[in-house]
Amino acid sequence: MGFMIMQAGLGFFGAALTHLILHGFYKAYQFLSSGAQVERTTPDKKAGRSADGSAVAAVAATLATGLAGGAVFVLLTGKGTSVDSGLLLVLFVVFTTLHAARGAVGRSSLPATVRYGAVPLVFLPAIALYALVYRGVSAALTGVPVVTAPTELTALHGLVAVAFLGTYVAIEAGVHERSRRLYVALLNASQPSPGTLLTNAEEYDDGGAQ
């Protein structure tokens, strides 16, 4: 929702609508498959990820993958072709691809072809598919007064980008986990309305069974 508003704020109403649809698919799938979430686990953390020997090559490959993702996005959606607020959206795509590539490249358990090839192989077509949906939505919106109205870049845009970057780094480093206060505040913020909790099973009314 917040992301959609941001997209609209940046002047990409078509992108906001596309997000609504795609996010809808994603959320629906998550809700409908919640029953499959239960698994048996052990408390110890997963084995540490072994870094690859050729660190430079890994970083280069990761960067290249991220930039390629951004390039495909720019090319196929037309967002970010000029220096305006669309660049911010490109930044998100670069970031996501970069993050994924970073996750895969460091895995020595995988053969090199998979490590370097899998993310581009999956992400570039996925971005293309996104572009297709985006074009479709934009086409469906022809006739609407404003579909795309990018704004000029301002300091505020820079601030948003920096904020996201900061959050990214903080979460990767696990800084947030140091604050109990933050934990409690977030946990409380995520609590549902008291009226929807069933603390006494007797009150569960299953429609007259037995």
Add this chain to the structure above:
Amino acid sequence: MSTQTTIEDGIDDAAATVGSVWPIHSFVTANPLSGFEDLPFGEAVTQAADLLGGRGYPSREAFRAALDDGRIDPDALESELADRGYEADPATLLERIDTSVESEPTDDGTDAERVDRVLSKWLSAFLDEGHAKWSMPDRDDGFYAAFREVAPHDAEVPDSGVVASLPADPIEAIEAALEPYPEGQWVPVFEEQLAALPGWTGLIKQRADDEGAWQSACPITLTEYLAVRLALLDGVGVDLEPSTGPDAPGTDSSDELAEAFLSAWEASYRSEVVERVAAESRERANSEPSGRPDAQLVFCIDTRSEVIRRHIEAAGAYETHGYAGFFGVPMEYRGYDAAAPVDACPPIVDAEHRISEVPTDDDTRERHDRWSSVREVAGEVVAKLKANPASAFGFVENAGSGYGLALAARTLVPGRVRDLLDTADAAVPDDHEFCEQIVQHQHTHADGLPVGLTREEKVEYAATAFELMGWTEFGRLVVFTGHASETANNPYDASLDCGACAGSPGGPNARVLATICADPDVKAALRERGFEIPEDTVFLAGEHNTTTDEIELYGDVPESHKADLDRLRADLAVARENATAERAESMGSDPAASVDETERRAADWAETRPEWGLAGNAGFVVGPRALTSDLDLDGRAFLHSYDWSTDPEGDALEAILAGPMVVTQWINAQYYFSTVDNAVYGSGSKVTHNPVGNVGVYQGNGGDLMTGLPLQSLMADADDPYHQPLRLSTVVHAPVERVTDALADNEAVTGLLDNDWLSLTVVDPTRDHRAFEYERDMEWQPVSDPSATEPAAAEPEAPSAPEPAPATADD
């Protein structure tokens, strides 16, 4: 000091009333009222109703439906009612059964509810088993200490009373909160407070008792929980005064009537089974033993085995047997890919060995590893992307179309999706294709358990199996068949797996026993002990998929047995078709395309009833399969093979009554109580289940954990029960004296029998195959011969006894 021990002992006493709740990934079908089993059934359900508010007997409507369908025999009902001094017409008496549950409103709702809310929030955070990205801080210090750290930041926690300044020691907190109350009230206070969120407290109890990995990483005890709870209650100013015991005795007649109806219902089911077993026993005594079977298949005693066994026997010269589904090997099992070892034996047994799966075929293993690490890394990358807000939005946009496609495919063509996944799965070799189990003794330990089995242990487990089942003859193929269910998107999938394996699949246990028996050393030792195992007997393992009735046979056989195995496979396919047809019909589907239908149910993410599980269970027959092989027991009976004539000392019988009978009683009690009160003892409708922290489900958004089986596993629809809530009727085929001896040393079992938690009937082959019912205190009551009192009843089998056929066949 003394106060401390008083409090600790008081909590221990009170905790007995809490029924253990297992984490849902390892669901155990246990009696929710196990803490009351030392009381007579009637008293136990009354006390439990006072404490937990659950019904103890089926509803008036359930009894009426059973009467209308003829499932309650009017004569049996009349005699049960007369025994209790009721003379009136049953229909009139039925009206007097009270259907409402007298639930006393607990205090003034809002304050206590606020405490429940705060507690369920923190318990769900603390007890989370690896689901949360950011878990509760300080969990490794224990619940009380961790709560003490977060409480000051939580505005929901009141800032007055004991909770405002929690002492470091939980006992001191309890002492402070209990100060206004006399010591005599403490235990009732504990009981009442532990019963307030029975799902969570049951989970805590189980976790503390089990001392598993999560408990040692993040310890919690009922004492710590009570300390937090009492402190919070003190903080909001709730009066802890326990309510004044049971209600007026006025409601008792309603319960007494319900008990009469229930007993009559049980007696009606039981007499049918007993009569037929007795008749078969009579007939069998006069018949010649049949020839050597082509194959012998050993199944779990599970009621679901009964259906497939019947159809396998019909498909060829096969003999089937029932044995505990963990195949008598009390092991902790670690599969090749498993994140954690699992106890593959019933909770009444402690694991004594560690069996691990180790790769033996490197090429295949590499192929497997490549695929599984790709899948693993993909999963982790997705998790990583979703966990970071900077990449989550981009991920959702890029992956959204894929989710949309998957959404459509799984909803519209679930069967095709299963085929597709099967094909993908087939490309990846299964564990058992390249791994062997370490069965050989290793002289090492893993998690405190010896790895593998010594020669003596191996011989013992194999011999015990054949002794308990009373085997004297071995076919060319002997197959130990474990079982597992296949279900999609189902938090309750463990409840459909093997109850004897603590909610795990039984295949690994079957493999262990087959490996043991195939060991030439063990075979030699078995021959010494008098089991004549022919040279050409081959032992195999397999797994019965209870959802689709497919039986997968593991491993290979020597060239000489290829033809036998091929024929067995073909016959199993036929048996599968017939078994699924029977089961599809019971689920209201078309029996014609039953294999496809059951496969759809196994794969459909919208399916709330992949299979009926053990619903319907009501009986447990201990005796030779020949006694029941001609009967259609409708998937309602547990079957344990046993032959009294090969068990002169009664040791095998003793083991069966102490082990499998107790496990079946657990299962039966869980089904019973989940059916009679699905809200309190069950878990309500699956449609609104909400899994939490890998440990349980909520109904709706949160609150207490639901504890038992879901509605769809028990009821055809909301008003129409499928499972008939009856206490277990055990039927044993053996001389009465031997059963008495077998029971003599087992107080736990005689206690259950004396308290009417299950019934025991013996068909005595040495006394003209007459039936005797266990009364109490080791007394037996002969069952009146029904053919004498009501000759008009439909009993076609009675006259068709031995006489005519063999006489003519002779010449």
